[in-house]
Amino acid sequence: MTSPLTRFIEGAYEQNRPISGQLELTYRCNLLCSFCYNSPQKRTQLDGPQWLTALDKLKAAGVFNITLTGGEPFRHPDFFTIAEGVRERGFVLKTYTNGVDLARRETAERYAALGPFDTEISIHGPTAAIHERLTGVRGSFDKLLVALGHLSELGLKVSLKTPITRLNQQHLKEIEDLGARFGYRVTYDTNLVPTDDGSSGPLELAPNREFLVDFFVDQARRGKMALAPRPIKEMKQVCGVGRTGITIDPYGDIFPCVAWREALGNILEVEALLDLWHGKGGLHETLEQVRRVSEEATTHLAAHPEAVFASFCPANALKETGDPFALYPAAQVSGSTKLEAAERLREEEKTPEKNAGENK
Numbered sequence: 001m002t003s004p005l006t007r008f009i010e011g012a013y014e015q016n017r018p019i020s021g022q023l024e025l026t027y028r029c030n031l032l033c034s035f036c037y038n039s040p041q042k043r044t045q046l047d048g049p050q051w052l053t054a055l056d057k058l059k060a061a062g063v064f065n066i067t068l069t070g071g072e073p074f075r076h077p078d079f080f081t082i083a084e085g086v087r088e089r090g091f092v093l094k095t096y097t098n099g100v101d102l103a104r105r106e107t108a109e110r111y112a113a114l115g116p117f118d119t120e121i122s123i124h125g126p127t128a129a130i131h132e133r134l135t136g137v138r139g140s141f142d143k144l145l146v147a148l149g150h151l152s153e154l155g156l157k158v159s160l161k162t163p164i165t166r167l168n169q170q171h172l173k174e175i176e177d178l179g180a181r182f183g184y185r186v187t188y189d190t191n192l193v194p195t196d197d198g199s200s201g202p203l204e205l206a207p208n209r210e211f212l213v214d215f216f217v218d219q220a221r222r223g224k225m226a227l228a229p230r231p232i233k234e235m236k237q238v239c240g241v242g243r244t245g246i247t248i249d250p251y252g253d254i255f256p257c258v259a260w261r262e263a264l265g266n267i268l269e270v271e272a273l274l275d276l277w278h279g280k281g282g283l284h285e286t287l288e289q290v291r292r293v294s295e296e297a298t299t300h301l302a303a304h305p306e307a308v309f310a311s312f313c314p315a316n317a318l319k320e321t322g323d324p325f326a327l328y329p330a331a332q333v334s335g336s337t338k339l340e341a342a343e344r345l346r347e348e349e350k351t352p353e354k355n356a357g358e359n360k
Protein backbone atom coordinates (compact mmCIF):
# COMPACT_ATOMS: atom_id res chain seq x y z
CA MET A 1 0.00 0.00 0.00
CA THR A 2 1.35 3.44 -0.87
CA SER A 3 1.95 5.79 2.06
CA PRO A 4 0.13 9.15 2.32
CA LEU A 5 3.46 10.91 1.69
CA THR A 6 4.07 8.93 -1.51
CA ARG A 7 0.54 9.69 -2.67
CA PHE A 8 1.07 13.39 -1.89
CA ILE A 9 4.31 13.49 -3.91
CA GLU A 10 2.77 11.55 -6.78
CA GLY A 11 -0.13 14.02 -6.79
CA ALA A 12 2.32 16.93 -6.91
CA TYR A 13 4.00 15.39 -9.96
CA GLU A 14 0.71 14.76 -11.71
CA GLN A 15 -0.64 18.24 -11.07
CA ASN A 16 2.69 20.08 -11.48
CA ARG A 17 2.45 21.44 -7.93
CA PRO A 18 5.68 23.04 -6.69
CA ILE A 19 6.45 21.67 -3.22
CA SER A 20 10.20 22.36 -2.85
CA GLY A 21 12.25 25.49 -3.30
CA GLN A 22 16.02 25.47 -3.63
CA LEU A 23 17.35 28.96 -2.94
CA GLU A 24 20.90 29.77 -3.97
CA LEU A 25 21.28 32.71 -1.59
CA THR A 26 24.72 33.78 -2.79
CA TYR A 27 27.59 32.60 -4.94
CA ARG A 28 30.06 33.99 -2.43
CA CYS A 29 32.07 31.25 -0.82
CA ASN A 30 34.88 30.77 1.67
CA LEU A 31 36.20 27.72 -0.23
CA LEU A 32 37.60 27.24 -3.72
CA CYS A 33 36.49 23.75 -4.75
CA SER A 34 37.98 23.16 -8.18
CA PHE A 35 34.97 21.05 -9.29
CA CYS A 36 32.27 23.53 -8.17
CA TYR A 37 29.35 23.85 -10.61
CA ASN A 38 28.48 27.46 -9.71
CA SER A 39 28.93 30.14 -12.38
CA PRO A 40 28.73 33.53 -10.65
CA GLN A 41 27.78 36.59 -12.69
CA LYS A 42 28.48 40.28 -12.14
CA ARG A 43 24.97 41.10 -10.95
CA THR A 44 23.51 42.34 -7.69
CA GLN A 45 22.32 39.55 -5.42
CA LEU A 46 19.00 39.74 -3.58
CA ASP A 47 19.19 41.18 -0.06
CA GLY A 48 17.39 39.86 3.03
CA PRO A 49 14.09 41.74 2.54
CA GLN A 50 13.98 40.69 -1.13
CA TRP A 51 14.43 37.05 -0.16
CA LEU A 52 11.59 37.44 2.34
CA THR A 53 9.38 38.65 -0.51
CA ALA A 54 10.48 35.59 -2.50
CA LEU A 55 9.54 33.36 0.45
CA ASP A 56 6.06 34.90 0.58
CA LYS A 57 5.60 34.11 -3.12
CA LEU A 58 6.84 30.53 -2.66
CA LYS A 59 4.47 30.09 0.27
CA ALA A 60 1.53 31.40 -1.75
CA ALA A 61 2.42 28.89 -4.49
CA GLY A 62 2.14 25.99 -2.03
CA VAL A 63 5.84 25.27 -1.50
CA PHE A 64 6.46 23.83 1.97
CA ASN A 65 10.06 22.70 1.85
CA ILE A 66 12.94 25.18 1.49
CA THR A 67 16.63 24.35 0.97
CA LEU A 68 19.14 27.15 1.45
CA THR A 69 22.27 26.66 -0.61
CA GLY A 70 24.74 28.63 -2.67
CA GLY A 71 27.67 29.18 -3.02
CA GLU A 72 27.99 29.09 0.71
CA PRO A 73 24.63 30.17 2.16
CA PHE A 74 26.14 31.32 5.46
CA ARG A 75 28.16 33.88 3.44
CA HIS A 76 24.98 35.83 2.62
CA PRO A 77 25.15 38.85 4.96
CA ASP A 78 21.43 38.39 5.79
CA PHE A 79 21.56 34.60 6.16
CA PHE A 80 19.80 34.59 9.54
CA THR A 81 17.11 37.08 8.47
CA ILE A 82 16.32 34.78 5.57
CA ALA A 83 16.58 31.49 7.51
CA GLU A 84 14.41 32.91 10.31
CA GLY A 85 11.96 34.07 7.63
CA VAL A 86 11.85 30.50 6.34
CA ARG A 87 10.87 29.11 9.74
CA GLU A 88 8.48 31.98 10.63
CA ARG A 89 6.52 31.15 7.47
CA GLY A 90 6.26 27.53 8.56
CA PHE A 91 8.53 26.02 5.87
CA VAL A 92 10.60 22.93 6.56
CA LEU A 93 14.23 24.12 6.50
CA LYS A 94 17.16 22.30 4.98
CA THR A 95 20.62 23.77 4.42
CA TYR A 96 23.50 22.72 2.16
CA THR A 97 26.79 24.00 3.58
CA ASN A 98 30.52 23.36 3.68
CA GLY A 99 30.26 23.73 7.46
CA VAL A 100 33.16 26.17 7.87
CA ASP A 101 31.13 29.04 9.36
CA LEU A 102 29.45 26.69 11.83
CA ALA A 103 32.81 26.28 13.57
CA ARG A 104 31.85 29.48 15.45
CA ARG A 105 29.87 28.23 18.42
CA GLU A 106 27.62 31.30 18.39
CA THR A 107 26.70 30.73 14.73
CA ALA A 108 26.07 27.03 15.33
CA GLU A 109 23.80 27.81 18.33
CA ARG A 110 21.82 30.44 16.46
CA TYR A 111 21.42 28.06 13.55
CA ALA A 112 20.36 25.17 15.81
CA ALA A 113 17.71 27.42 17.39
CA LEU A 114 15.98 27.53 13.98
CA GLY A 115 15.14 23.84 14.28
CA PRO A 116 16.40 22.81 10.82
CA PHE A 117 14.99 19.54 9.55
CA ASP A 118 18.32 18.56 7.98
CA THR A 119 21.76 20.01 7.35
CA GLU A 120 23.72 18.50 4.50
CA ILE A 121 27.44 19.11 4.88
CA SER A 122 30.06 18.35 2.25
CA ILE A 123 33.13 16.40 3.29
CA HIS A 124 35.78 15.62 0.71
CA GLY A 125 38.34 13.59 2.60
CA PRO A 126 39.22 11.99 5.97
CA THR A 127 42.33 14.14 6.46
CA ALA A 128 43.21 17.81 6.00
CA ALA A 129 45.52 16.91 3.10
CA ILE A 130 42.82 15.17 1.05
CA HIS A 131 39.86 17.41 2.00
CA GLU A 132 41.82 20.59 1.35
CA ARG A 133 43.24 19.38 -1.97
CA LEU A 134 39.61 19.54 -3.10
CA THR A 135 38.45 22.64 -1.20
CA GLY A 136 41.58 24.64 -2.00
CA VAL A 137 41.62 26.31 1.43
CA ARG A 138 43.98 25.47 4.26
CA GLY A 139 42.26 25.12 7.64
CA SER A 140 38.87 24.19 6.12
CA PHE A 141 39.13 20.61 7.39
CA ASP A 142 39.81 21.52 11.02
CA LYS A 143 36.95 24.04 10.96
CA LEU A 144 34.64 21.37 9.55
CA LEU A 145 35.54 19.03 12.41
CA VAL A 146 34.92 21.76 15.00
CA ALA A 147 31.54 22.47 13.34
CA LEU A 148 30.57 18.79 13.39
CA GLY A 149 31.44 18.68 17.09
CA HIS A 150 29.14 21.67 17.79
CA LEU A 151 26.26 20.33 15.71
CA SER A 152 26.47 16.91 17.27
CA GLU A 153 26.50 18.41 20.79
CA LEU A 154 23.52 20.57 19.85
CA GLY A 155 21.64 17.45 18.71
CA LEU A 156 21.26 18.50 15.08
CA LYS A 157 20.50 16.03 12.32
CA VAL A 158 23.38 16.20 9.83
CA SER A 159 23.83 14.31 6.58
CA LEU A 160 27.42 14.23 5.38
CA LYS A 161 27.86 14.19 1.61
CA THR A 162 30.87 13.28 -0.46
CA PRO A 163 31.03 13.85 -4.20
CA ILE A 164 33.42 11.09 -5.27
CA THR A 165 36.46 12.23 -7.23
CA ARG A 166 39.71 10.62 -8.33
CA LEU A 167 41.35 12.33 -5.36
CA ASN A 168 39.19 10.81 -2.62
CA GLN A 169 37.89 7.57 -4.16
CA GLN A 170 40.34 5.44 -2.15
CA HIS A 171 39.36 7.03 1.17
CA LEU A 172 35.61 6.51 1.45
CA LYS A 173 35.75 4.05 4.34
CA GLU A 174 37.89 6.49 6.35
CA ILE A 175 35.41 9.30 5.63
CA GLU A 176 32.59 7.06 6.91
CA ASP A 177 34.58 6.24 10.05
CA LEU A 178 35.22 9.93 10.65
CA GLY A 179 31.51 10.76 10.26
CA ALA A 180 30.61 7.95 12.66
CA ARG A 181 32.78 9.57 15.35
CA PHE A 182 30.18 12.35 15.41
CA GLY A 183 27.22 10.00 14.95
CA TYR A 184 26.72 11.08 11.33
CA ARG A 185 26.27 8.99 8.18
CA VAL A 186 27.83 9.72 4.82
CA THR A 187 26.15 9.52 1.43
CA TYR A 188 28.07 9.56 -1.83
CA ASP A 189 27.51 11.20 -5.15
CA THR A 190 29.21 9.39 -8.03
CA ASN A 191 28.15 11.98 -10.61
CA LEU A 192 30.17 15.13 -11.04
CA VAL A 193 28.23 17.57 -13.20
CA PRO A 194 29.30 20.35 -15.59
CA THR A 195 29.24 23.94 -14.41
CA ASP A 196 26.03 25.94 -14.70
CA ASP A 197 27.43 27.76 -17.73
CA GLY A 198 28.20 24.46 -19.45
CA SER A 199 31.94 23.91 -18.83
CA SER A 200 32.90 20.27 -18.46
CA GLY A 201 35.91 21.17 -16.27
CA PRO A 202 34.54 19.43 -13.11
CA LEU A 203 34.26 16.13 -15.01
CA GLU A 204 38.06 15.89 -15.22
CA LEU A 205 38.02 14.84 -11.56
CA ALA A 206 35.45 12.06 -12.10
CA PRO A 207 36.31 8.70 -10.50
CA ASN A 208 37.57 6.04 -12.88
CA ARG A 209 35.55 3.15 -14.30
CA GLU A 210 37.25 0.30 -12.45
CA PHE A 211 36.72 2.05 -9.15
CA LEU A 212 33.03 2.65 -9.92
CA VAL A 213 32.30 -1.01 -10.69
CA ASP A 214 33.92 -2.11 -7.39
CA PHE A 215 32.13 0.69 -5.55
CA PHE A 216 28.68 -0.30 -6.84
CA VAL A 217 29.31 -3.98 -6.05
CA ASP A 218 30.34 -3.03 -2.51
CA GLN A 219 27.35 -0.72 -1.99
CA ALA A 220 24.96 -3.43 -3.20
CA ARG A 221 26.56 -6.09 -1.00
CA ARG A 222 26.18 -3.81 2.01
CA GLY A 223 22.53 -3.19 1.15
CA LYS A 224 23.19 0.52 0.55
CA MET A 225 21.93 0.53 -3.00
CA ALA A 226 19.77 -1.72 -5.13
CA LEU A 227 21.42 -2.63 -8.40
CA ALA A 228 18.20 -3.11 -10.29
CA PRO A 229 17.31 -1.59 -13.65
CA ARG A 230 14.82 1.26 -13.41
CA PRO A 231 11.41 0.37 -14.87
CA ILE A 232 11.86 3.17 -17.38
CA LYS A 233 8.99 2.08 -19.62
CA GLU A 234 6.53 2.35 -16.75
CA MET A 235 7.86 5.71 -15.55
CA LYS A 236 5.89 8.80 -16.58
CA GLN A 237 9.00 10.97 -16.54
CA VAL A 238 12.71 10.64 -15.69
CA CYS A 239 12.75 13.46 -13.15
CA GLY A 240 10.72 16.28 -11.64
CA VAL A 241 12.18 19.11 -13.74
CA GLY A 242 9.62 21.90 -14.03
CA ARG A 243 7.08 20.06 -11.90
CA THR A 244 7.67 19.81 -8.15
CA GLY A 245 10.81 21.87 -7.48
CA ILE A 246 11.77 25.48 -8.12
CA THR A 247 15.32 26.83 -8.03
CA ILE A 248 16.06 30.53 -7.54
CA ASP A 249 19.57 31.93 -8.04
CA PRO A 250 21.19 34.78 -6.06
CA TYR A 251 19.85 37.34 -8.55
CA GLY A 252 16.24 36.16 -8.21
CA ASP A 253 16.08 34.28 -11.52
CA ILE A 254 13.72 31.28 -11.42
CA PHE A 255 14.74 27.90 -12.91
CA PRO A 256 12.79 24.65 -13.42
CA CYS A 257 15.50 22.78 -11.48
CA VAL A 258 19.02 23.29 -10.18
CA ALA A 259 20.58 21.87 -13.37
CA TRP A 260 18.38 23.35 -16.13
CA ARG A 261 19.67 26.93 -16.24
CA GLU A 262 17.16 28.66 -18.51
CA ALA A 263 15.38 31.34 -16.51
CA LEU A 264 11.58 31.43 -16.42
CA GLY A 265 11.45 34.96 -15.04
CA ASN A 266 12.58 36.83 -11.95
CA ILE A 267 10.98 36.29 -8.56
CA LEU A 268 10.86 40.04 -7.89
CA GLU A 269 8.90 40.63 -11.09
CA VAL A 270 6.61 37.60 -11.06
CA GLU A 271 3.41 38.43 -9.22
CA ALA A 272 1.92 34.97 -8.75
CA LEU A 273 4.42 32.12 -8.99
CA LEU A 274 1.67 29.54 -9.40
CA ASP A 275 0.30 31.37 -12.45
CA LEU A 276 3.75 31.14 -14.04
CA TRP A 277 4.02 27.44 -13.07
CA HIS A 278 0.56 26.59 -14.36
CA GLY A 279 0.86 28.74 -17.47
CA LYS A 280 -1.98 31.14 -16.82
CA GLY A 281 -2.01 33.26 -19.96
CA GLY A 282 0.28 30.77 -21.78
CA LEU A 283 2.84 28.27 -20.55
CA HIS A 284 6.45 29.51 -20.62
CA GLU A 285 8.18 27.72 -23.51
CA THR A 286 10.98 26.42 -21.29
CA LEU A 287 8.49 24.87 -18.85
CA GLU A 288 6.66 23.29 -21.74
CA GLN A 289 9.98 21.98 -23.13
CA VAL A 290 11.36 20.54 -19.88
CA ARG A 291 8.11 18.76 -18.98
CA ARG A 292 7.93 17.22 -22.44
CA VAL A 293 11.63 16.26 -22.40
CA SER A 294 11.37 14.53 -19.00
CA GLU A 295 8.47 12.44 -20.35
CA GLU A 296 9.94 11.64 -23.77
CA ALA A 297 13.33 10.76 -22.24
CA THR A 298 11.80 7.54 -20.85
CA THR A 299 11.33 6.19 -24.41
CA HIS A 300 14.84 7.20 -25.45
CA LEU A 301 16.43 5.58 -22.38
CA ALA A 302 14.43 2.37 -22.57
CA ALA A 303 16.20 1.60 -25.87
CA HIS A 304 19.66 1.20 -24.22
CA PRO A 305 20.38 -1.69 -21.81
CA GLU A 306 22.85 0.38 -19.76
CA ALA A 307 20.64 3.47 -19.75
CA VAL A 308 18.11 1.86 -17.43
CA PHE A 309 20.91 1.79 -14.82
CA ALA A 310 22.18 5.31 -15.57
CA SER A 311 21.87 8.41 -13.42
CA PHE A 312 20.42 10.43 -16.25
CA CYS A 313 19.72 14.16 -16.16
CA PRO A 314 18.29 15.77 -19.33
CA ALA A 315 19.85 19.11 -18.36
CA ASN A 316 23.31 17.56 -18.18
CA ALA A 317 22.65 15.72 -21.46
CA LEU A 318 21.90 19.10 -23.03
CA LYS A 319 25.02 20.69 -21.52
CA GLU A 320 27.32 17.83 -22.50
CA THR A 321 25.99 17.05 -25.99
CA GLY A 322 23.43 19.69 -27.04
CA ASP A 323 20.75 16.95 -27.04
CA PRO A 324 18.62 16.47 -23.88
CA PHE A 325 17.93 12.82 -24.81
CA ALA A 326 21.50 11.74 -25.58
CA LEU A 327 23.14 9.18 -23.36
CA TYR A 328 25.99 11.57 -22.60
CA PRO A 329 29.41 10.18 -21.59
CA ALA A 330 28.97 10.55 -17.80
CA ALA A 331 25.53 8.86 -17.91
CA GLN A 332 26.95 6.14 -20.15
CA VAL A 333 29.70 5.49 -17.57
CA SER A 334 27.22 5.50 -14.68
CA GLY A 335 24.90 3.08 -16.49
CA SER A 336 27.53 0.70 -17.85
CA THR A 337 29.44 0.46 -14.56
CA LYS A 338 26.24 -0.36 -12.63
CA LEU A 339 25.30 -2.90 -15.29
CA GLU A 340 28.75 -4.51 -14.97
CA ALA A 341 28.44 -4.53 -11.17
CA ALA A 342 25.00 -6.15 -11.37
CA GLU A 343 26.37 -8.83 -13.72
CA ARG A 344 29.27 -9.54 -11.38
CA LEU A 345 26.87 -9.98 -8.45
CA ARG A 346 24.69 -12.29 -10.52
CA GLU A 347 27.73 -14.42 -11.38
CA GLU A 348 28.66 -14.57 -7.72
CA GLU A 349 25.19 -15.78 -6.80
CA LYS A 350 25.49 -18.55 -9.39
CA THR A 351 28.87 -19.72 -8.03
CA PRO A 352 28.77 -19.10 -4.27
CA GLU A 353 31.35 -21.80 -3.44
CA LYS A 354 33.98 -20.23 -5.68
CA ASN A 355 33.40 -16.83 -4.09
CA ALA A 356 33.48 -18.22 -0.58
CA GLY A 357 36.93 -19.55 -1.49
CA GLU A 358 38.00 -16.24 -3.01
CA ASN A 359 36.79 -14.22 -0.04
CA LYS A 360 38.77 -16.26 2.52
Ligand SMILES: C[S@@+](CC[C@H](N)C(=O)[O-])C[C@H]1O[C@@H](n2cnc3c(N)ncnc32)[C@H](O)[C@@H]1O
Pocket residue numbers: 029035036037038069070071072073096097098120121122161163189191192193194195202
Ligand atom coordinates in the same frame (compact mmCIF):
# COMPACT_ATOMS: atom_id res chain seq x y z
C1 LIG B 1 27.30 24.07 -4.78
S1 LIG B 1 27.37 23.34 -3.21
C2 LIG B 1 26.61 24.58 -2.19
C3 LIG B 1 26.61 24.25 -0.71
C4 LIG B 1 27.93 24.28 0.00
N1 LIG B 1 28.76 25.34 -0.41
C5 LIG B 1 28.64 22.95 -0.11
O1 LIG B 1 29.67 22.87 -0.76
O2 LIG B 1 28.14 21.98 0.47
C6 LIG B 1 26.11 22.07 -3.20
C7 LIG B 1 26.64 20.65 -3.34
O3 LIG B 1 27.09 20.44 -4.66
C8 LIG B 1 28.28 19.70 -4.64
N2 LIG B 1 28.97 20.03 -5.89
C9 LIG B 1 29.60 21.14 -6.23
N3 LIG B 1 30.05 21.09 -7.49
C10 LIG B 1 29.69 19.88 -7.99
C11 LIG B 1 29.84 19.24 -9.25
N4 LIG B 1 30.47 19.82 -10.26
N5 LIG B 1 29.30 18.02 -9.39
C12 LIG B 1 28.64 17.42 -8.37
N6 LIG B 1 28.46 17.98 -7.15
C13 LIG B 1 28.98 19.21 -6.97
C14 LIG B 1 28.97 20.19 -3.39
O4 LIG B 1 29.96 19.27 -2.95
C15 LIG B 1 27.80 20.28 -2.45
O5 LIG B 1 27.57 19.02 -1.86
Ligand code: SF4
Pocket residue numbers: 029030031032033036037038070071072098135
Ligand atom coordinates in the same frame (compact mmCIF):
# COMPACT_ATOMS: atom_id res chain seq x y z
S1 SF4 C 1 32.05 25.05 -0.77
FE1 SF4 C 1 30.28 24.63 -2.09
S2 SF4 C 1 29.90 26.56 -3.16
FE2 SF4 C 1 31.92 26.73 -2.22
S3 SF4 C 1 33.33 26.20 -3.83
FE3 SF4 C 1 32.89 24.32 -2.67
S4 SF4 C 1 31.14 23.35 -3.70
FE4 SF4 C 1 31.26 25.45 -4.47
